[in-house]
Amino acid sequence: MPANARFLEAATLLVGVLIWIASAAAATPEPLAVHEIAPGVFVHQGRYELFTPRNEGDVSNAGFIVGRDGVAVIDTGGSPRIGASLLAAIRARTPLPIKYVINTHMHPDHVFGNVAFEAEKPTFVGHHKLPRALAARAQRYLAINKELLGNEAFAGERIIAPTLLIDDKLELDLGDRTLLLEAQKTAHTDNDLTVLDKKTGTLFLGDILFVEHVPALDGSIRGWLALLDQLKQRTDIARVVPGHGPASVPWPAAMAAEQRYLGRIADDVRALIKQGKTIQEAMATAGLSEKDAWLLFPEYHARNVSAAFAELEWE
Amino acid sequence: MHVAVNPGRLLLTLVAAAAMAFSSLPARADDPWPDIKRDVFDNRDIAEEDGTISLDAPYRAEDAAVVPLTMRIPASIARDVKTLTLIIEKNPAPVAATFHFGEAAGAGERMLSTRVRIDMYSNVRAVIETTDGKLHMATKYVKASGGCSAAAGKDMDEALASMGKMQIRTFEPATPPTSSPDMREAQVMIRHPNFTGMQMDQLTREFTPMKIVQEIEVKRGGQLIFSVEGGISISENPNFRFTFAAEGSAPIEVTAKDTDGRTFTGTSADKAT
Numbered sequence: 001m002p003a004n005a006r007f008l009e010a011a012t013l014l015v016g017v018l019i020w021i022a023s024a025a026a027a028t029p030e031p032l033a034v035h036e037i038a039p040g041v042f043v044h045q046g047r048y049e050l051f052t053p054r055n056e057g058d059v060s061n062a063g064f065i066v067g068r069d070g071v072a073v074i075d076t077g078g079s080p081r082i083g084a085s086l087l088a089a090i091r092a093r094t095p096l097p098i099k100y101v102i103n104t105h106m107h108p109d110h111v112f113g114n115v116a117f118e119a120e121k122p123t124f125v126g127h128h129k130l131p132r133a134l135a136a137r138a139q140r141y142l143a144i145n146k147e148l149l150g151n152e153a154f155a156g157e158r159i160i161a162p163t164l165l166i167d168d169k170l171e172l173d174l175g176d177r178t179l180l181l182e183a184q185k186t187a188h189t190d191n192d193l194t195v196l197d198k199k200t201g202t203l204f205l206g207d208i209l210f211v212e213h214v215p216a217l218d219g220s221i222r223g224w225l226a227l228l229d230q231l232k233q234r235t236d237i238a239r240v241v242p243g244h245g246p247a248s249v250p251w252p253a254a255m256a257a258e259q260r261y262l263g264r265i266a267d268d269v270r271a272l273i274k275q276g277k278t279i280q281e282a283m284a285t286a287g288l289s290e291k292d293a294w295l296l297f298p299e300y301h302a303r304n305v306s307a308a309f310a311e312l313e314w315e
Numbered sequence: 316m317h318v319a320v321n322p323g324r325l326l327l328t329l330v331a332a333a334a335m336a337f338s339s340l341p342a343r344a345d346d347p348w349p350d351i352k353r354d355v356f357d358n359r360d361i362a363e364e365d366g367t368i369s370l371d372a373p374y375r376a377e378d379a380a381v382v383p384l385t386m387r388i389p390a391s392i393a394r395d396v397k398t399l400t401l402i403i404e405k406n407p408a409p410v411a412a413t414f415h416f417g418e419a420a421g422a423g424e425r426m427l428s429t430r431v432r433i434d435m436y437s438n439v440r441a442v443i444e445t446t447d448g449k450l451h452m453a454t455k456y457v458k459a460s461g462g463c464s465a466a467a468g469k470d471m472d473e474a475l476a477s478m479g480k481m482q483i484r485t486f487e488p489a490t491p492p493t494s495s496p497d498m499r500e501a502q503v504m505i506r507h508p509n510f511t512g513m514q515m516d517q518l519t520r521e522f523t524p525m526k527i528v529q530e531i532e533v534k535r536g537g538q539l540i541f542s543v544e545g546g547i548s549i550s551e552n553p554n555f556r557f558t559f560a561a562e563g564s565a566p567i568e569v570t571a572k573d574t575d576g577r578t579f580t581g582t583s584a585d586k587a588t
Contacts, residue, residue: 132471136514136523140464190470219469276486276500278428278556280371280383303377307469310381310552313504314482 029081031089032062037239037248038200040066040177042093044086045247046077048213048295051109053150057082060109060243063204064090065197067174070099073122074195074204075243076113078145079153083113087120098122100172102181103162104206104243105189106133107218108145114160125172126162127183127191134161166193184208187224188217188243201238203251205231211245214294215258217304221266221311228259261290269308270315279309347404348438355400355410359450361442367392367451368399370441376433376459381550385428386441386453390496393425395445401429403548405437407463407513411548417539421560423498427541428557430550432462432511463547464513474551480506481581483567497561503533503569504554505579511547528553528579530572536565 057078268286512525
């Protein structure tokens, strides 16, 4: 066999091996890093970033709670790939069936991983307004985020809406472990759902709480501030899991910064509306004292002011 | 986290690069302006950026469904301006709104501001026609995407429940009038989802039917300040801020009609709710 033919053969083999390794890596993703923040309660901390092909949609917190009979997943990450990595993290810890996949609200970084859990045949759970919110936005969410995430992370994405809907409150039993699900009034979005693990007093707040990552307003600033006040009074909470921020934070101390941020925007915007200023003027000036207190401030702040203005000008 | 060598990704990158190289070639052919100029303005000459009309728009929209635009016309020609046409070139229906000015719009510097949806990176153009039949234009490029297919409302129940509510505010002039005739400023806000007909409900696979405010008349003491024919590009809860002649104390009266045949009325004499 001539030397160049042998070389070709070797090269072909090498390429084949590389393709095999690459496809094997895609089929069994590495487990996400998770912290056990309370016995049987695991949380993965997402990065403080926008969607990029590089982070594959790993920009929000996701978690799971293990009971005697099964597992409940709370949010699934921002892509099928992150969802699969979360599933791998669960399977590294328990063979129990995944009974529920709960979404805290409609945003892609919390629901795009749902599809990775479909084969486990869980019941998908959400706020009673979540299916409508997803239906109205699905077309746009898919188009925009396919571009942001890139083909690899996005591959296989389908939006899966919940079938078990929470109108007000519902308890789910995982065996020796009860979760209290509560549909909240419009705050971060109009479909925010909180999940309390009664056994440990761990409350998953979804994006009702942002820590370090600047809050993003897509619901009602008045509703959000009112909800924080109400949650502050509760005595059944030992710790909370924010939608963006450290895996576990103390309550109510951890909400002080967000309450201050939203309050500052509401105060500034109300004052500007009273002075007859425009939405453009408000977007350029309101809440700027918060600039150095948050990550991703330039990415979200002006939009938050725009949303707050469009709401508060009707007061 | 994943294997570094991925031949598929390299191939994709090459394909994407090739696609981009080709797609950038016929850019001129994609320019929608010649067709719009022909269809809307009969291919008449349009003077550009000649100081008769100015347009303020953000270069990058923070929220593509709520992009604030402000147009200004100097006092020197305000009286001669008959109409103002607002064009968003790349929107599905490029004519966003056509304003007709009346007697009560006044003779001082004229300002008109509204909020629009912008579907993709696009030129936005404000074109005025003066009584001598001439056209003048100001243009701004705005980076935005998804404004027309954006779901209506951050709180959908609230949007539908409060449809038709109107709020009309008048403002004291920020600075005392100088050389130009005395003008005042007001704002008309109408609660309406302004469904574009492009918002798809993925559950039913049907588009939410178009439901928009299509005609608004703003008058004072029986005299027209302006009227506007609006399209799907006007944001949810249509919002107009404008100047008007200050003389007299008559309230501002607004009549709005939507595509379902509903009529909404309001006056600045009403207490804001």
